[in-house]
Amino acid sequence: MEVPILKQGHYLIASIQSALTDADLMQLRESLVARVGKFRARGVIVDVTALDVMDSFAVRTLRDITHMARLRGAETVIVGIQPEVAFAMVQLGLTLKGVATALDLEEGLAFLDTQARERIDRA
């Protein structure tokens, strides 16, 4: 199932609605990275609230998305990881190092706003 990607201001929001196959995940990665350039997005939010399982491939794909989007000029934040999923992930050693995370969509947007402000302050 294809993941809908919404554009909201300078940000892209990908909201995962159901369990994804590896092929779906790869497709999500391709289209997100492509759209970061197309819409000149400054931030990407991947919402995983609906996922109750997160395997190593999914975690690696999320990390890849983050790194690739960063190379194309957008910060990525993963939002909505469930407590049980988070616990299972750390037990498997899947800790998403170097990837920003936030509680939910609202927090994710706030995080990206703060990042943008800091970038402006630096400039």
Next chain:
Amino acid sequence: MSTPKDRNPSSQPPTAEETAGLLRELVSHLRQNRTQLREEWARRITRAQLLTAMTEEEIFAEATSVYDNYVEALETGTFEALQAYARNLSERIIPRGVETHEVVGIVLLLRDVLARSLFAKYHEDFNKLNRILDAYEPAANRIANTVAVGFVQERERVIRQQQEAIRELSTPVLQVRERLLILPIIGVIDPQRARQLTEQLLRAIRTNRAKVVVIDITGVAAMDSNVANHLVQTVEASRLLGATVIVTGLSPEIAQTLVTIGVDLSEMATVGDLQGGIEEAERLLGYKVLELAAPPAPKNN
């Protein structure tokens, strides 16, 4: 070991039919002498100083229902009703401090009282007495077993429940400011408790929408590598939910242990004490605490 023949005249085990007949006879005997046997039993309970937590009237009332249930179990050969009654009775008497030996004691006393009445009744017909006892003993044993097991099970259930309650109480997650939680840990952390701690913390992070959590381990006396790794996992899991964790109050001993066993705590933010941790958390959240020049004078209404 062989038993002398004369002590066991009924050399053939009684048939099921015969047992049923004997039990019927036994039950009607017990029904007939209900009042007298019940009183005798209650008297013996008082004399043996069992069930001291209960008044004499209570003992008599309970004795009556135990007696009736006992006779019914003998009659029907089914133990469900007795089991349910034993559980119910245990539920009532455990909070009053009745001990296991007392419960076992009173059931054995009843057994004794009934056996004596059988001796008195059949003392002239030794053969008959033996056969009656053959029928009575297995059933009586099972009844004693059922009641004792019911009591112990109920006790264990209560203990489990209390353990659960203590565990819940021992890990409070408190909100000290908007979006700031503290989790003071006191006592020994075993793997089970560590796991529960993490689960509770993660749930609290979500419900309170916390951004920063201060875990204070001043009250933890010792820590091994398992617990340390679990702490690291808790920190990482919290980060996945978007919360930063600050660990405070590592004692010199724990610091030394962690360095010696080589647990990697580089990913963890640590601050000396709880106060420092809360100040750091406030800084992260953008709070600023201002000291007023003088405390405001209390208003007189």
